[in-house]
Amino acid sequence: MTGLALPPQATQVGLAVDIAAFAMHGGELNVLLVQRGQLPHARDWALPGGFVQPGEELHEAALRELRTETTVQLEPRHLEQFYTFGEVGRDPRGRIVSVAHLAVLPHGTVSVSGGGHTLEAEWLSAHRPPRLAFDHQAILTRALLRLQLRLEYANLALEFLPDTFTLPELQGVYEAILDRQLDKRNFRKRLLAQSILTPSGERRSGVGRPAQLYRRAKNVRVAAL
Amino acid sequence: MTGLALPPQATQVGLAVDIAAFAMHGGELNVLLVQRGQLPHARDWALPGGFVQPGEELHEAALRELRTETTVQLEPRHLEQFYTFGEVGRDPRGRIVSVAHLAVLPHGTVSVSGGGHTLEAEWLSAHRPPRLAFDHQAILTRALLRLQLRLEYANLALEFLPDTFTLPELQGVYEAILDRQLDKRNFRKRLLAQSILTPSGERRSGVGRPAQLYRRAKNVRVAAL
DNA sequence: TCAAAAGTGTTCGTCGTACACCCATGT
DNA sequence: ACATGGGTGTACGACGAACACTTTTGA
Numbered sequence: 001m002t003g004l005a006l007p008p009q010a011t012q013v014g015l016a017v018d019i020a021a022f023a024m025h026g027g028e029l030n031v032l033l034v035q036r037g038q039l040p041h042a043r044d045w046a047l048p049g050g051f052v053q054p055g056e057e058l059h060e061a062a063l064r065e066l067r068t069e070t071t072v073q074l075e076p077r078h079l080e081q082f083y084t085f086g087e088v089g090r091d092p093r094g095r096i097v098s099v100a101h102l103a104v105l106p107h108g109t110v111s112v113s114g115g116g117h118t119l120e121a122e123w124l125s126a127h128r129p130p131r132l133a134f135d136h137q138a139i140l141t142r143a144l145l146r147l148q149l150r151l152e153y154a155n156l157a158l159e160f161l162p163d164t165f166t167l168p169e170l171q172g173v174y175e176a177i178l179d180r181q182l183d184k185r186n187f188r189k190r191l192l193a194q195s196i197l198t199p200s201g202e203r204r205s206g207v208g209r210p211a212q213l214y215r216r217a218k219n220v221r222v223a224a225l
Numbered sequence: 226m227t228g229l230a231l232p233p234q235a236t237q238v239g240l241a242v243d244i245a246a247f248a249m250h251g252g253e254l255n256v257l258l259v260q261r262g263q264l265p266h267a268r269d270w271a272l273p274g275g276f277v278q279p280g281e282e283l284h285e286a287a288l289r290e291l292r293t294e295t296t297v298q299l300e301p302r303h304l305e306q307f308y309t310f311g312e313v314g315r316d317p318r319g320r321i322v323s324v325a326h327l328a329v330l331p332h333g334t335v336s337v338s339g340g341g342h343t344l345e346a347e348w349l350s351a352h353r354p355p356r357l358a359f360d361h362q363a364i365l366t367r368a369l370l371r372l373q374l375r376l377e378y379a380n381l382a383l384e385f386l387p388d389t390f391t392l393p394e395l396q397g398v399y400e401a402i403l404d405r406q407l408d409k410r411n412f413r414k415r416l417l418a419q420s421i422l423t424p425s426g427e428r429r430s431g432v433g434r435p436a437q438l439y440r441r442a443k444n445v446r447v448a449a450l
Numbered sequence: 451t452c453a454a455a456a457g458t459g460t461t462c463g464t465c466g467t468a469c470a471c472c473c474a475t476g477t
Numbered sequence: 478a479c480a481t482g483g484g485t486g487t488a489c490g491a492c493g494a495a496c497a498c499t500t501t502t503g504a
Contacts, residue, residue, distance in 0.1 A: 088280055
């Protein structure tokens with residue numbers, strides 16, 4: 001670091017992050033929402049988020065807000081910035097620019113509750129959410145688009161599931177994210193052809209015929225960008 | 226707007242925009258670079274950019290910086306934000322977060338020269354640029370990736386050309402952006418099948434056989450996101 | 451034996467890719 | 478006539494979409 005100073009024309013704005021955190025619950029794609037405890041928009045639902053602190057990286061701020069505004073314990077399996085919302089009038093408190101992030105939380109991330117400045121935190125339907133504060137509906141819509149894009153040519157669906165899972169479960173994740181039904185035979189053919197799955201040898205019992213369990217093949221990573 | 230104030234924990238950071246502006250010159254994809262006139266990185270090449278002003282939208286700031294740092298007259302045919310660079314140490318002057326934009330300038334945007342705080346502005350090779358200041362090489366690389374993505378399923382290539390153009394010229398734009406050769410027959414088949422082009426009836430003479438001129442079909446718009 | 455969920459193959463259309471020769475003009 | 482760049486068609490493989498019945502288990 002040199003001793004150079006910020007030039008005077010450097011506009012100072014509030015820098016925030018908002019997080020659209022997704023997880024699967026009961027076959028539905030859910031998004032993590034908090035109920036605001038402060039003005040503006042007190043008692044309205046909103047995406048978790050908050051101001052970036054000095055010296056804090058953007059993704060660190062996103063992780064911190066997830067942990068302090070909700071009681072999510074597990075680390076996100078995936079976290080990426082996807083768009084920056086900076087429209088002048090988007091926040092009544094002044095010029096606040098928000099770098100929006102998309103997070104995928106692993107299976108088992110169930111119990112959440114409010115913390116910090118929030119009254120409550122809940123997993124709610126991502127495709128049919130309640131009315132949201134600020135421009136958070138626009139942020140959520142864009143997050144869903146990005147998630148659907150990623151599904152196709154990264155393998156983000158695996159991040160929603162535990163280590164071992166069945167093909168019908170994986171298909172359920174795809175269907176919940178795309179919000180439409182898929183053909184079972186085509187889905188299996190396509191997924192198995194990618195050879196990103198290895199059968200674990202075990203089977204999962206329940207009602208009906210037991211399903212083969214799979215796990216992520218070695219050397220398979222989530223694609224970037 | 227209400228009288229609500231920014232909460233005290235709202236970190237103030239410098240908010241900037243940087244622009245990767247592309248155009249075709251002599252069959253090569255060029256990017257608009259400026260030579261810095263100030264520290265840090267004085268005399269180094271950099272992407273045009275600067276601080277967002279109070280009450281100014283992000284895309285307005287990008288347009289303003291293009292106009293003041295260079296003498297580009299024409300309006301960009303396409304302008305989109307593509308990533309926000311906010312790493313703590315990316316600028317020695319302090320915490321500066323930059324919303325990076327991708328711009329496409331139309332054909333005929335040739336003469337540029339420095340203005341404002343820049344010594345010089347030039348169109349230089351986008352795929353083989355000189356050494357760049359700050360993290361601008363990373364920004365440029367990401368801009369190129371985004372441009373290549375857009376090429377496929379928006380029709381951004383048309384924005385690089387004048388109203389009427391020949392198919393070999395359009396193919397040249399594709400090849401310059403993708404930085405590889407394409408097959409002439411396959412290219413024509415694919416483009417004509419999209420029915421986004423209509424023959425203008427005229428032909429362009431020169432050396433060799435005259436080429437059919439095309440123009441963008443009515444009702445064809447550049448796709449969003 | 452029945453209900454419930456898992457598993458399996460084929461056909462067809464579309465799309466990308468590889469590949470070589472003739473055509474129209476200016477000099 | 479020749480050099481220069483424009484224009485054309487076919488064959489093949491890969492991939493996505495549509496579509497119905499059999500298998501395995503627990504109750």
